[in-house]
Amino acid sequence: MDCAAQAAELVAPYLDRPALKLLDVGCGGGHFYHCLVRRGLLADYYGLDYSPSLVRLAKAAFKKQGLDPQKIILGDVRDLRDFACDIALVVNTLSFNPDFRAPLDRLSQTGCSVMVIRDNFGAKTLVRYEIDGFLDQGFNHLKGYWNCWSVSEVSNFLSDYSFKVKYFIDRRTQGKVELVVGKPYHWSWLVAERK
DSSP states (O other), X not given: OHHHHHHHHHHGGGOOSTTOEEEEETOTTTHHHHHHHHTTOXXXXXXXXXXXXXXXXXXXXXXXXXXXXXXXXXXXXXXXXXXOOSEEEEESOGGGSSOSHHHHHHHHTTTOXXXXXXXXXXXXXXXXXXXXXXXXXXXXTOEEEOOBEEHHHHHXXXXXXXXXXXXXXXXXXXXXXXXXXXXXXXXXXXXXXXX
């Protein structure tokens, strides 16, 4: 995936020691771990996702490959306690939260020195709680968040936690709008490094 490849490129300069602990927030099936391995990038990888079916899938894949399935954690980042990491990767997950502050606050408490974030960032924050419309029959009435976060708001928030933030345009979408289940997304990246 283009997204995972770009994430690996943005994380690579910070993986100067194999023992660095990386938390992949919203890890899904754990495919980012394999993206790192294919590039020869070493990290003490942990994945976190709140979808039980995706966590089962990732644990099974890790076990099959002789990796520790306990490094895949079921849960919400806001509920993560007594967990420390060096690098946090947050790809395509913040816009589905009611607000970006609680997840980023919790991640800052892990002691991480770097956050690499891909999400729907724009000039201003737009909170949308809308029907998905693309779910299976019988579930299309369900609503979710489809938010766009202000780059300056998120950057200022992270600055308050002593992070210096750099902005990058998503290589695949090149700053153009992409429709995700009929909703406009402006994919871009923030790399936040603790000062």
